[in-house]
Amino acid sequence: METTEREKKIYVIGHRNPDTDSVVSAAAYTALKQAQGAKNCVAARAGKPTPQTEYIFNRFKVALPEFLPDLVPKVAYHYNPNIRTIGAETSLWEAMEILEKNEIRVLPIIDAEGKYHSLLHYSSFAQKVLKMINPQQKTVIQTSIDLLASVLHTQALVVHNEKEIRKSPIIIGAAEFETFCEHLGAHIPENTIVITGNRVDIQKHAIESGVRALIVTSGTMIDKNLREKAIETGVSILVSPYDTASTALLIIYSMPVTCMSNSTVRPVNRNDTTRKVAPLLSTAPGKSLPVVDDNGYAIGVISESDLYNEPNVELIMVDHNELSQGIEGIEHYKILEIIDHHRLGSISTRYPITFINKPVGATSTIITNLYQENRIPIRAEIASILLCGILADTLVLQSATTTAQDRDAAEYLANITNLDIDSLGKDLLAAASNISGRTAEELILQDMKEYNEGGFNFTVSQIEVEDPHGILARKEEFISMLEANRARGGRLFSALLVTDITELSSLLFIAAEKDFEQTLGLPKQEDSVYIMRDVVSRKKQLMPILSEIVERYQER
Numbered sequence: 427m428e429t430t431e432r433e434k435k436i437y438v439i440g441h442r443n444p445d446t447d448s449v450v451s452a453a454a455y456t457a458l459k460q461a462q463g464a465k466n467c468v469a470a471r472a473g474k475p476t477p478q479t480e481y482i483f484n485r486f487k488v489a490l491p492e493f494l495p496d497l498v499p500k501v502a503y504h505y506n507p508n509i510r511t512i513g514a515e516t517s518l519w520e521a522m523e524i525l526e527k528n529e530i531r532v533l534p535i536i537d538a539e540g541k542y543h544s545l546l547h548y549s550s551f552a553q554k555v556l557k558m559i560n561p562q563q564k565t566v567i568q569t570s571i572d573l574l575a576s577v578l579h580t581q582a583l584v585v586h587n588e589k590e591i592r593k594s595p596i597i598i599g600a601a602e603f604e605t606f607c608e609h610l611g612a613h614i615p616e617n618t619i620v621i622t623g624n625r626v627d628i629q630k631h632a633i634e635s636g637v638r639a640l641i642v643t644s645g646t647m648i649d650k651n652l653r654e655k656a657i658e659t660g661v662s663i664l665v666s667p668y669d670t671a672s673t674a675l676l677i678i679y680s681m682p683v684t685c686m687s688n689s690t691v692r693p694v695n696r697n698d699t700t701r702k703v704a705p706l707l708s709t710a711p712g713k714s715l716p717v718v719d720d721n722g723y724a725i726g727v728i729s730e731s732d733l734y735n736e737p738n739v740e741l742i743m744v745d746h747n748e749l750s751q752g753i754e755g756i757e758h759y760k761i762l763e764i765i766d767h768h769r770l771g772s773i774s775t776r777y778p779i780t781f782i783n784k785p786v787g788a789t790s791t792i793i794t795n796l797y798q799e800n801r802i803p804i805r806a807e808i809a810s811i812l813l814c815g816i817l818a819d820t821l822v823l824q825s826a827t828t829t830a831q832d833r834d835a836a837e838y839l840a841n842i843t844n845l846d847i848d849s850l851g852k853d854l855l856a857a858a859s860n861i862s863g864r865t866a867e868e869l870i871l872q873d874m875k876e877y878n879e880g881g882f883n884f885t886v887s888q889i890e891v892e893d894p895h896g897i898l899a900r901k902e903e904f905i906s907m908l909e910a911n912r913a914r915g916g917r918l919f920s921a922l923l924v925t926d927i928t929e930l931s932s933l934l935f936i937a938a939e940k941d942f943e944q945t946l947g948l949p950k951q952e953d954s955v956y957i958m959r960d961v962v963s964r965k966k967q968l969m970p971i972l973s974e975i976v977e978r979y980q981e982r
């Protein structure tokens with residue numbers, strides 16, 4: 427079986443702990459790229475969708491982007507699927523031809539179900555064939571009549587049990603007749619394969635003794651009476667076009683490839699990390715190992731040199747531009763594009779890329795504009811989720827981050843979908859503000875972003891509620907979880923912005939090092955909770971305040 431060539435995959439992906447705008451942008455921009463011919467683009471997400479996001483994708487019947495837990499370098503991103511695999515009953519001759527013709531070092535052997543069985547490689551073959559041709563031992567091979575006929579290119583005159591594979595001693599009928607009879611008598615005839623030329627006496631005795639197979643060399647035909655006798659006694663007769671010496675040499679290659687393959691070589695899984703696999707490859711035969719999927723099916727081969735090649739994954743980042751907010755392992759891959767509406771971080775690339783960053787309320791607005799600029803019609807379901815992305819990230823066009831571009835894009839999408847902005851906005855806010863039955867950890871992590879300012883690391887999460895008193899009643903639970911998150915990451919602080927979507931103001935829950943919290947200078951609601959009047963945007967309103975506080979703390 428031959429596998430198809432691996433195509434490089436481009437993941438379009440948002441930030442960790444993605445919000446609605448992040449997931450929508452990934453799905454909608456992937457649809458745009460595919461409409462432009464980039465069929466290898468795949469929408470992805472770096473975390474669990476929020477209830478609001480799930481509501482949107484379910485309502486408009488759009489598949490959620492593929493979940494990627496991380497992009498830590500794995501075998502799947504480096505292995506070679508363009509390989510040959512062969513069945514366990516393939517002849518050794520055919521297997522060796524494949525190795526030579528394709529100039530490959532190893533050849534995975536699969537069972538009848540397509541699952542990995544063993545590995546053929548030159549060192550294993552050399553070791554086993556040397557044992558087999560040891561002059562101190564009798565030559566015994568495991569083969570079938572069909573394999574003999576295929577490898578020796580014989581003319582089959584009489585065939586019995588041609589598919590059966592079993593071990594057979596090999597006797598060359600070239601000695602004196604009496605000596606041959608002695609040699610044959612030392613074996614069980616029905617298991618024995620006899621190779622001889624035009625020696626009628628040996629042919630007759632072999633057939634009468636009921637040997638498993640008689641191979642007559644140099645194209646010599648046998649007497650018709652002997653042929654009839656072979657039919658009666660169950661002896662297979664094959665006529666080889668080669669001389670006796672060549673036939674005896676080639677017969678070894680009629681064995682199933684599993685007789686020479688190495689079953690002790692264990693495969694690696696496509697999801698194994700390259701860090702785990704690298705030391706295994708350094709000691710593997712030919713510095714190569716077979717690759718299997720989770721069900722044990724052979725899907726490729728990975729070699730030590732493959733680890734130094736570019737991975738078969740590239741990225742388009744949407745709704746973020748800082749590596750600290752990207753999926754784990756993002757730094758190992760080529761970034762083709764960035765489309766975002768946040769502040770610029772410290773990202774750098776070794777090559778020019780497409781970088782679109784606009785001061786608008788939602789990345790979904792930028793994606794909508796790109797559809798318009800490229801004159802690509804927006805499918806109704808994609809227009810629907812884009813509209814939701816804009817409304818979710820701008821608090822239904824009421825956030826301080828909302829621009830005229832956001833309003834124009836929302837109106838454009840509402841016209842395509844025939845959706846009412848106010849009615850849809852209420853549905854989205856209701857889906858976002860439902861926190862019943864959800865743990866503090868889940869709510870903090872659902873939209874948490876990590877930042878680095880002046881050498882300090884911190885996180886800021888945000889949730890939207892219709893009434894913040896429910897969160898205040900669970901204050902100890904939330905502060906405890908924020909403190910655990912802060913301590914675990916060695917951070918300066920971890921904060922949660924609780925936005926009241928009815929009053930368009932927020933409360934800031936914060937767990938911080940004591941000397942830092944003393945420098946906040948924010949109006950306090952109660953211990954560890956601060957009033958952020960008229961603040962609803964983490965990006966445009968809260969982050970400038972926190973950046974100034976951190977800078978002041980650094981300079982103290």
